[in-house]
Amino acid sequence: MQPSIARAAPGQPTVGIDLGGTKIEGIVLGGDGVILAKRRIATPRHDYGATLAALADLVAGLEQAAGLASPAPVGLAMPGSIAPSTGLVQNANSVWLNDRPFAADLAAVLGRPVRLANDANCFALSEAEDGAARGAASVFGVILGTGCGAGIVIGGKLLDGPRGIGGEWGHNPLPWAAADEHPGSFCWCGRRGCLETWISGPGLAADHERATGRAISAEQIVAEAAGDPGHARTRAADATLRRHASRLARGLAHVVNLIDPEVIVLGGGLSALAHLYAEVPPLAAPFVFASDKRLDIRPPVHGDASGARGAARLFAGAADSVS
16 A cells, blocks of 8 residues: 655645656656756666665755755656555566565655656646646546556546556557457557557557568658658558557547546657547547547647656645545
């Protein structure tokens, strides 16, 4: 279980850490929402002890850079989540964290209580608080990057749940799959056909390779799609992006039918694909079980800074979870 901790005092600076698979970003966020200090370091991959040590050094450096007179509350955005029943990490694609008492160990290393939440939850919280979905009653925040995650904020509060998996959207199957989309590729989680294997950056690249025989990155696919329309590679890349948009639309329609969010915010590297905001809503419409089939899908305001910003807000009262 998460430790019982007090909220940050009004106006008190808080430290926010976004622990990614390849990088760790940390900020000190002032009570007015202004970033007082910021640092980014490489993640010590596959080394649990080194990860804890790096986080301790990062927090100390941030507090010094911000000129803080006393230790600040620390919130951390992480892959996976803390299982409430055991206090251990679950479902992290940074697999060296799994089945570890990460919250307790980090609190011990830092010498203070900490709050941890899934990185997509922190993204959603940041964009709901003062980002693209500010003022919305309900928000579904999606990360489309090396993985595919999501977070749900309702009435300014994270929807987490008794299992700590609120918003674990990417490890459900692609809905309304066509014959050539079933059973789908194997996912790192051990199942086949997870949404993550279709709409993440690597999923986009894998789909292109299956269709064309060419192994290129998502960034290269986007670049080729912007080329000469008469060129075969341009047409192939464009077709890949259209398949991706269709799959994203179906995945989001499924969410709309479940929780009916007022605003959907896209984050991660693929959120920069401008065509998604125009094409996905009409593609999703046939699958939305309502007479009003409109979807309000927005790009992020804070971009890749939202993970750390949301983590820094985990001590604010508005960040309390609802189950």
